[in-house]
Amino acid sequence: MSESPATTSQASTNQSTPIHLWIVGIVALLWSAMGAMDFVMTMTKNEAYMGQFSAEELEFFYSIPTWVLGTWFVGVWGGVIASILMLMRKKISCQIYLASFLGALISTFHNYVLSNGLEVMGTAGAIAFTAAIILVALALVLYSRAMVQRGVLR
Numbered sequence: 001m002s003e004s005p006a007t008t009s010q011a012s013t014n015q016s017t018p019i020h021l022w023i024v025g026i027v028a029l030l031w032s033a034m035g036a037m038d039f040v041m042t043m044t045k046n047e048a049y050m051g052q053f054s055a056e057e058l059e060f061f062y063s064i065p066t067w068v069l070g071t072w073f074v075g076v077w078g079g080v081i082a083s084i085l086m087l088m089r090k091k092i093s094c095q096i097y098l099a100s101f102l103g104a105l106i107s108t109f110h111n112y113v114l115s116n117g118l119e120v121m122g123t124a125g126a127i128a129f130t131a132a133i134i135l136v137a138l139a140l141v142l143y144s145r146a147m148v149q150r151g152v153l154r
Contacts, residue, residue: 025083029084035075035079
């Protein structure tokens, strides 16, 4: 006998969560939480945190246009929310990771192409870290999409 659609649906609902989803999800949440902390510390102008930057860097950070702050907000908080949702096995995490990736990409484009961020923060370390942020965001989009296609995220 063949399985009924209800039985097939129940089987995919009862599929166990692969260990790699837990690992990726927890690491992604910690990574995104670091970005969220950076966002909060910058927005609140926390002296202890912002004291590590030069006066020129602080001027750059504090003069970022509101629309760019919005894309940065979507980038970091989208990553936090998407990571939590991925750990809850929700497929909407894939779309939120995509929004997070686009937020990071747009804010990076502004900071390094449309403004003088490259001149102000253009050290090799800063550029490498920014590239890592973009690559991790893209990897999370691709990973979550693969988990949706495999039926792990529903």
